[in-house]
Every structure is written in structure tokens, then in C-alpha cells.
Amino acid sequence: MRVGNEVFSGGLAIGAGIVVGFVLFVPFVAVSYRRRGGLTVGRSLLWAAALIYFCAIWTYTLFPLPDPDRLVCVGSNLDVWQAVRDVQGARDRGHPFTDPATLQLVLNVLLFIPLGALVRILGGRGLPTAVAVGAGVSLFIESTQITGMWWIYDCAYRLFDVDDLVTNTLGAALGSIAALTVPRRMRGMKRRAGSEYATPVTKGRRLLGVWCDVFAAGVLSAVSSTSVQLWLQYVADDRAAVLSGTLAATVGTAVPAAVWLVVIATTGRSVGDACVELEYRGGPLPTAAVRLMRFVGGVGMYFVLAMLPDPYDTASLVFIVVAAGLTLVTESGRGLPALLSGASLVDSRPAATDAAERDGEPSTAG
Numbered sequence: 488m489r490v491g492n493e494v495f496s497g498g499l500a501i502g503a504g505i506v507v508g509f510v511l512f513v514p515f516v517a518v519s520y521r522r523r524g525g526l527t528v529g530r531s532l533l534w535a536a537a538l539i540y541f542c543a544i545w546t547y548t549l550f551p552l553p554d555p556d557r558l559v560c561v562g563s564n565l566d567v568w569q570a571v572r573d574v575q576g577a578r579d580r581g582h583p584f585t586d587p588a589t590l591q592l593v594l595n596v597l598l599f600i601p602l603g604a605l606v607r608i609l610g611g612r613g614l615p616t617a618v619a620v621g622a623g624v625s626l627f628i629e630s631t632q633i634t635g636m637w638w639i640y641d642c643a644y645r646l647f648d649v650d651d652l653v654t655n656t657l658g659a660a661l662g663s664i665a666a667l668t669v670p671r672r673m674r675g676m677k678r679r680a681g682s683e684y685a686t687p688v689t690k691g692r693r694l695l696g697v698w699c700d701v702f703a704a705g706v707l708s709a710v711s712s713t714s715v716q717l718w719l720q721y722v723a724d725d726r727a728a729v730l731s732g733t734l735a736a737t738v739g740t741a742v743p744a745a746v747w748l749v750v751i752a753t754t755g756r757s758v759g760d761a762c763v764e765l766e767y768r769g770g771p772l773p774t775a776a777v778r779l780m781r782f783v784g785g786v787g788m789y790f791v792l793a794m795l796p797d798p799y800d801t802a803s804l805v806f807i808v809v810a811a812g813l814t815l816v817t818e819s820g821r822g823l824p825a826l827l828s829g830a831s832l833v834d835s836r837p838a839a840t841d842a843a844e845r846d847g848e849p850s851t852a853g
Contacts, residue, residue: 499546504539511538513703516695517762524682526695537605544598548628549636553644560642563633565649595654596661599625603662611675614663621659625652685764685834692763693820693832697811700759700786704743708790712739740790747787751778756835757785764836770829777828784810784824 515534519526553559602624603617610616631637633647666674712735719728719735728734751757755778756766767781782788789810792803814822821832 499550500539500543503542503546504535507542508535508538509702510706513699513706513758513762516699520682520762520764522682523679524684524686525692533609537601537609540601540605544602544624544628547598548645549631552636553640555640558640558642558644561644561646563643563647563649567649567653569648569650592650592654595651596658599655599658600662600665603659603664604666605662606659607663607666608669608674614660617659617663618656622652622656624659625655683836684839685836688765688819688832688834690815690820693765693814693822696757696759696763696765697786697814697820698759699762700747700757703758704747704786704790707743707746708739711742712736715739737794740793744787744790744794747785747790748782751782751785751787755781757781757787759786760835764834766833766835767824767828767830768833769831772828772830777830780828780830781824784822784827 515531516526519530523530599621602621606612606617606620612620629647629649629651632645633643635641635643715735715738716729716732719725747757752775754761755768755774760766760781767777770777772780789803789806792806793800795802810823813826814820817825819832824830825832
């Protein structure tokens with residue numbers, strides 16, 4: 488693979504990682520709470536770094552894309568010893584450590600070291616899997632290059648180099664070996680003991696649930712409004728409606744409001760509550776009223792207010808300020824839904840002692 492345009496490729500990788508991370512944020516939180524009982528800063532940063540890294544692999548090996556009118560076709564190198572001869576030539580020229588041939592070989596190894604480490608740390612797999620994954624990813628990249636990005640271009644604009652397969656795979660193997668320094672308990676995605684039991688409800692956990700609601704509703708709103716605009720443009724052929732954006736804006740607010748109302752009415756929890764295993768329970772009101780107040784006090788109500796005509800739609804901004812403020816100042820972040828319904832905010836998972844008693848085991852709580 489050719490090294491160059493590092494700044495462009497790096498910026499593209501970070502940008503792509505942020506976009507993909509935004510979309511995957513809510514599922515990531517939900518899976519983390521179900522498999523590991525919660526979310527830790529260290530593991531979250533590691534997954535974020537892994538996401539950007541995988542985007543970087545593609546951007547550094549495929550971009551920038553060439554101008555089709557100025558496409559320069561390149562061949563391929565099927566000689567597995569060519570890299571060795573290139574390095575020997577660099578040594579003969581008297582600057583073996585700064586020669587481009589040496590640097591390319593070293594960088595090809597270094598680029599895949601994180602992949603091998605991530606396979607062991609996040610995937611919990613050993614050296615054979617790291618080698619197989621490294622070889623597979625490298626082969627897919629080289630195949631993409633030799634086919635001109637799977638025949639989008641008339642010919643290959645990046646060199647297919649069998650030496651890259653070797654050096655990339657070597658890098659993955661070295662990364663897997665280096666990851667042995669990470670304690671075993673911190674590797675893998677296996678379910679952590681006790682993750683199925685309730686833990687104390689904290690304000691940070693409640694705020695994380697709020698963010699999950701905001702992210703999920705925002706993505707749903709964007710997808711809904713964009714879908715309407717595409718339909719108006721390419722199916723209805725209504726250019727005036729596209730430029731107006733009124734229908735798209737209405738659908739983009741109505742869909743999240745309706746979805747959140749249905750989800751809360753049927754489960755008693757918002758999407759964010761479900762992600763972080765929280766639930767409003769109890770209080771003087773019947774269950775149906777508690778669920779209604781959960782909707783009224785959450786992000787679904789924001790979208791309802793946003794559909795009001797001018798100038799009443801500014802009520803949605805007031806609602807954000809009030810709801811956010813109450814979440815910050817109330818105990819455990821109980822917020823507006825608890826104040827409206829009198830319900831308690833609790834962990835939806837069973838307590839460890841309750842589960843032990845139900846299974847006929849003696850309780851160890853003391």
C-alpha cells in the first residue's frame with residue numbers, strides 16, 4: 488500500500504469514525520449494560536479508538552480517489568521477496584533506515600499491530616485468530632486495490648503487493664503477542680459476572696440514558712425527514728415541497744414522538760431507559776398514568792412541542808431547559824417524570840438477593 492496524504496486520510500478517518508460512532512452509540516450502551524453491567528470510560532475509549540482505527544485502515548489504503556480522467560493504471564507485485572530486495576538496496580545506498588522502501592515495510596507492519604491487539608483485547612481471541620483476521624483484512628484491501636475498487640475504476644490505481652499481505656499479517660501477529668501484557672480479566676466481550684443484577688442508580692447513569700434518548704430520537708428524526716425529502720425529489724417529483732421542507736420537518740418530528748409514545752406505553756421505559764436498565768416504578772398513580780408521565784417528561788414530549796406552530800414551538804426549548812435542570816438537581820437524576828408521577832427511578836434488573844431467594848439459594852447479603 489502507498490503511504491501519502493496522511494493529513495487528509497487521518498481527518499477522513501476521524502470524521503468517518505465520529506459519524507459511525509454517533510449511529511452506533513445507543514446500541515453500544517445497551518450491549519455494554521447487558522453484557523458487562525455498565526459502561527466504563529476506559530473500555531468506551533478503547534472501542535472509540537478501534538472504530539477510528541478501522542476507518543483509518545480504509546482511508547489510508549484507498550484514498551484519495553483518483554480523477555477518472557487522469558487515472559494512471561498500475562500493475563501488481565507477486566514476488567514475495569521484493570520487499571527484502573528493496574531493503575537490501577536501501578542498505579547498499581547507505582541510508583537503510585530512511586529509505587522509502589524501508590519505511591513502507593515498517594509502516595505496513597505497524598499499521599496492523601493495533602488490529603492484532605484489538606482482536607485479543609476486545610475480541611478475546613488468540614494468535615491464530617489474529618493472524619487469520621490480519622491476513623483476511625489485508626487480502627480484502629489488496630483485492631479492492633487490484634480491482635480498481637471492485638471495478639468502479641477501469642483499472643487498478645493502487646499497487647497490489649503480495650509483500651503487503653506478509654507484512655500486514657506479521658503486524659497483526661505482533662499486536663496479538665503484545666496484547667498478552669493486558670490482564671486476562673480485561674480481555675474479551677464475555678458477560679461479566681453479576682451483570683444481570685441490579686446496581687445503584689446514579690445521576691450519571693440517568694444522564695447517559697437521557698443522551699441515549701436524544702441520540703436515538705435524533706437519528707430517527709434525521710432518517711425520517713431525509714427519507715421524505717428523497718421521496719419528494721425522486722418519486723413525487725415535487726421540487727417545491729423539497730425546497731419548502733415543511734413536510735420533511737413535520738415527519739421528522741412526528742415519527743420520533745409517535746415511536747417514543749408507543750415504546751413507553753407498551754414497555755414503561757423509553758429507549759434510553761432500556762439502554763441503561765432503568766425504570767420508573769411505583770407511586771400513587773396507576774401504571775398507565777405513570778407511563779404517560781414518563782412520556783410527558785421525556786424526549787418524546789420535546790418533539791410534540793416542536794410540532795406546534797410559531798411562536799408556540801418555542802415551548803420545546805423551554806421544556807429542554809426545565810427537563811435538563813430537573814435531571815441535574817434531583818436525586819439520582821429522577822427528573823421531571825418522577826416529579827409528575829411520584830414514581831421511583833429504579834434498576835429494572837432483579838437484585839442479587841432476590842434472585843438467590845427465587846432460585847432457592849441462601850442469601851449472602853449481610
